[in-house]
Every structure is written in C-alpha cells, then in structure tokens.
Amino acid sequence: MTAELTRGQNHPLPGARLEIRVSAGTPVVAGATLGDEQGAVHGVEWVAHPGTPTLPGLEVSRQAAADHRLAVDLDALPDTVHRVSVLLALPAGGQGPLRFGAVAAPFVAVTGLDGDEVASYTVTGLEAESAVVALELYRRRGVWKVRAVGQGYAGGLAELLTDQKLPEAHRLAATVHEAVARGLARSVPAPPARAADADRPRQAATPAQGPDHAGATQGTPGAVPPVSPYDAQGPAGPTTPGVPGQHGAPQPYRDGPGDPAATGRPSTPTGGSPIDYSHPRRQNAAPPPPPPTAPPAEPGRTARPVAGDATGWSMEERLYNQVWGMFEDLARTTAAYRSAVDFADSRMEKELDQALSDPRSRIGGQGNAAREAARARHGELVSRAREVLDRDVAQLLAEAEVVEPALPAAFARWDNPVWHAYRVPMEIPMALRLGDLHLPDADRVRIPLLMRLPLERGLWIDSGRSASAEGSLTDSHETRRLGLETAVAHAARLLAVYPAGEFTVHVIDPAGSGAQALSPLVRSGVLAAPPAVGAAGAAEVLARLTQRVDLVQMALRGGAPDALPPGVDTSQQLLIVNDFPHGFDDRAVNQLRYLADEGPAVGVHLMMVADREDSAGYGPLLDPLWRSLLRLTPVPDDHLADPWVGHAWTYEPALVPPGSQVLHQVLTQVAAARRSWGR
Structure with missing residues (x-):
C-alpha cells in the first residue's frame, strides 16, 4: 500500500535503491542536497543539480522539465551523509511562472526499482515561493525513512541553500540557473490545457456522486x-534546433502553458508531461x-x-x-x-x-x-x-x-488499408505510432501511443520475462525472438515515414542470433550495411556513430552546422542493438551510454533489444542507460502511466499481422526510393 503523506509525516523505506518521481504543472529544476546529522550541507560538492547531476549514490535530471526521476542508492552514500533533501525550483529569468502559487501543486513519489510506490506527497500550500524542499530521506539509528517537508522559500534557490547552511549558496544558485539557461538542461514544457468545450464536443467525464459526495477532491x-x-519522461518533446537532416527551420523551445500565443490554446496549467503539442x-x-x-x-x-x-x-x-x-x-x-x-x-x-x-x-x-x-x-x-x-x-x-x-500511415496500425496505398513521403510526420494502450475498466477502447518525431529518447524493447499473464507463459527464447521482431516493426515504420535518404538504420547482432527476425530489413536492402557480428563488428559500428556525434556536436558548437567533413551522413541514424550485453566490452558499453545520452540531440538514436537482468554484472553502471530509454515490451504489459492521473495502462506493441505482406511491400518501396535518391 502507498503511504499518502501530509506535511511532517514520515514513512519507513523498504530498500536502499529508490526512484523519486516528480510531476509539476510547469518545467521545474530538480536537485538534491546531502546533509550531515544536523542537516548541514558542507559544500557545493554535496549538491546534485542539472550542472552536476551525479554524486555517489545520487543522480538527478540534467534538464528543467515538468516530470523528473531521481535515482538514489542509499547504500552508496558516504557514511557522513544522514539526510537527502529533494529540492524543486522554478527556472529563473524565463517566461514561465515566478511562483509556485500560480501552478498546480507539485507531486512527489518515492518508488522502488520495480515501480511500486512506497510513499507520495502533494506539496500544497505554496504561494509566493519559487523554491521548495519537497521531501527528505533521513537516517535514524541505522534506519532510513522518508519525510514530507514542503518548506517553501520566496527568495528562491539561493535562500533555500542558505537555510541549509551552504556557504556558497548564492553562487551555486546562480550556477544552477545559468546551466538551465545555456542549455545544459533543456526546458521541456508541460502539455497545454485541453481545448475548450467548443473545440471538442465530447461530453466531459464527471464522477458519479452520492448524496454527500460533491465530487473528487484533493486526496481522492x-x-x-x-x-x-x-x-520515464514520455514521448519526445519539441524539435531539436539545428540538427542536420531535419526538416523545417530551427525552432525554439516552447514556453509552455504560460505562453498561449505560442500554442494557440488556453494557458491554464495542467498536469506535467514532456509532450509538446x-x-x-x-x-x-x-x-x-x-x-x-x-x-x-x-x-x-x-x-x-x-x-x-x-x-x-x-x-x-x-x-x-x-x-x-x-x-x-x-x-x-x-x-x-x-x-x-x-x-x-x-x-x-x-x-x-x-x-x-x-x-x-x-x-x-x-x-x-x-x-x-x-x-x-x-x-x-x-x-x-x-x-x-x-x-x-x-x-x-x-x-x-x-x-x-x-489516421495517416505514421499513426495507423499495420492492418490499416492506408498502408496498401503507401508512398514514400516528402517530409516527416509529427509523430509515430508505437502501439496501443488500454485500461481494464474500458478494455474495448484502444488508444494509439504516439511519439513525437524526431525522436528525443531511445527505445528499449525489453526481452526479459514479463510479469503479465501472457509474458509469464512465454519462454525466454520466444520472448527474445518477439523482442527483435517488435524492434524490426518499429524500425520499418521509422524508415517508412521519413523521406528517402533521411533515415539510416544500423544493426549490431554480435552472436548472429537474430538473423531470422532481421531478414525483412536485410532482404529489402534498407540497411546501411549488413548486421555487424562479433565484438569487432560491434566496435566498428559504435566507433563510427560516436565519431558522427562528436563531429556534429563540434559543428553546432562552432555555429557552422553545415561545415561537416565530406562523407558524413547527415541523415537521422538508428542503431538497433540485439542481445546486449553479449559481445560488448567495457569500452563498447561506455560508447553505448554516450550514444544514448548525447546521440538524440544530433540525430543518432538507440533501440536496445535486451533483458536488463543480463547486464546485472555491470552493477549500477548501466542504470542511467536503462532510465534514459523508453521501455516497451513485445507482449502486452501494464508498465506505462499517463501524464494526467497516473493510471497503469496496458501497452500492446504495433506488430505486423501474421501472414501479411505489408511490411515487405513497404520496405521494398523504401529501398527503391533510397537507391533512386543515392544516384
């Protein structure tokens, strides 16, 4: 059972490795401080923030966003640390709200690594404050607990850090806000308010009420x-400026719900989500x-x-x-x-x-x-x-x-007739369908899961044992096969919705175990090269993509995105990795993490087909990698949550119907268009 805390309440923590999930109605900066027995923070090296996101046993987000996940390993904290305070602050100098009283109350939850919620707290009662200590994890007599704090500061982050006895409080607060402003932490807006009733004639959903029940109130x-x-963070947000191969002029990040002119929709704050409408x-x-x-x-x-x-x-x-x-x-x-x-x-x-x-x-x-x-x-x-x-x-x-x-092809299921009239497009669509979502209370209604393009997060096709009824009946070999088939279907859809020559797919299959599932991509000729096998093949592909990321980053930082060496492929790149970590040494693992972290901003995307337990030997080294990817399953599983009320939705992958030739027909056209474009 989840403990719904009120201010001042505490609750014991069941384990050492935790996630702290934050949802707000507007982009916020999330950080954490480490304190001694008296709660004092001894220096800037005791503070995790977007500019310095990682400390021993603690990792926070690099971006200002409406939703965050902070990773905590209590056993890895220094012995002198007795308190971890979770901080939220509104970005300074932006066009967003300047006080928490103008937005929805932030919501903070502590969960285990399995996603089960341990305790939650809605930070209410804030008015003029622009920074708040949401909650703290503290150690008493060797036992760790969580306490709801909700202490706000009208003077912002500097006043908060000063109250925690940090000598360099004002300087560190300026450093944090500077990191956000210069792009070390990309500001991702919350979704704008829903259109008015005149916009969407659907009848509003209202709860059934009893004689003495005036509707859902806070706490229900x-x-x-x-x-x-x-x-994690949800579908990708706004378009990344200046990436070679991307259609349209570079666009700035939207200002979020406080900027109705930018969205053409009402500016009422709503639940936090990194989806840019x-x-x-x-x-x-x-x-x-x-x-x-x-x-x-x-x-x-x-x-x-x-x-x-x-x-x-x-x-x-x-x-x-x-x-x-x-x-x-x-x-x-x-x-x-x-x-x-x-x-x-x-x-x-x-x-x-x-x-x-x-x-x-x-x-x-x-x-x-x-x-x-x-x-x-x-x-x-x-x-x-x-x-x-x-x-x-x-x-x-x-x-x-x-x-x-x-629905257009990019949004449609594979069995939709629109695919039979498929033609290679001239420009990329807004989004891509990754599957369907449904709830047990309304099983007949299937909602398409649409992810914005270009991708801003990699995908992880989980080939491990699923907790769902269908997954528990599937053996490990079958799950791995289904995982790679799901990855092929997603890759084929990405190839199909991009113009000719603007999307390139690479495959690493170290043991060659995925030959059968990869055959549609191989036979059609849409791959940049045959799947790489063995440790040497994996190293060669990773080195080439890592070099591409480095070159494009240098060009962007130098203000000359077109000044790239001859032969650099400026199209969007997708790397499919099968059977990880087989065939990967420590150097290759570090390159993979680098691509997952830095690649999406410059058009290099990752799709992992792996069982997380197989990489347990690396310890917490790969935890940031898994958290940075959107987890999808090859069988129905209820592991995704919506950004409004947090229901657990059952996800079903977008697979090609058995016996259908639509995938072959689409890939054949993509390959032909690719050859014509390359002449």
Missing part, C-alpha cells in the same frame, strides 16, 4: 496530481478553426463523432491532438469511476462500523437490516458510477471507430 484518486508519464514547423499564429462538425444532436442523444475535430494546422495535427484528447478523456473518466467506487467502499465500511459499534445491533434482525442497507447503498453508488463510465466509454469507442480509419 480522481484528483491526484499527475505522475511520471510513460515509464505544438506543431514543429509553425510559430506564433493561431491555428485555423477545426473542420465543420456534425450538426447538433437531438435532445437526449450524443453528437456523432467526427475525425479531426481538434484544432491544428493540418488534418494530421488535428488527428494527433484528437488522439491525445481521447487519451486524456479516458484517463480522467476512469479516474472519476475509480474515485466513486472508492468512496462507495469507504462509505459502506463506515456505515458497517457504525452499525456494529452498538452491541445491541450486532445480532438479530436490526443488525442484518443495517448491513443490507449499507450494501444496497454501496451497490447503488457503484452502479451509478458504472453507468457514467459506460456512457463515456461508448462515446469514446464511437469516436475511435471514426478516427482509426482516418
């Missing part, structure tokens, strides 16, 4: 602030009105859904925003249902306790009548909540039935 499941989306090739102008919708429904009947009824610059963007609207609607209506059921359960328990507290009513007809009445009221509340959920789910299902056939 329906009102919990958002938690970390998509297992703005179109990567448009700026500073309001989008055109949505296409005409169906006429108003007759009284008592819902309006007929229309594909593309969200705002956007094009039908592609309208469909993209509509899919995300459906995603949010299902998350919130399910939260309302679960909140109503929880309320009904707690009310019945309270009524039963009251009935049984009187010894005279414990036996006989009076007690039985009280129990039956409590159960009847419980059933009525749950039934009413289910009716509301079924109504909203039916509306979403009807919308999905008109939206799915209208």
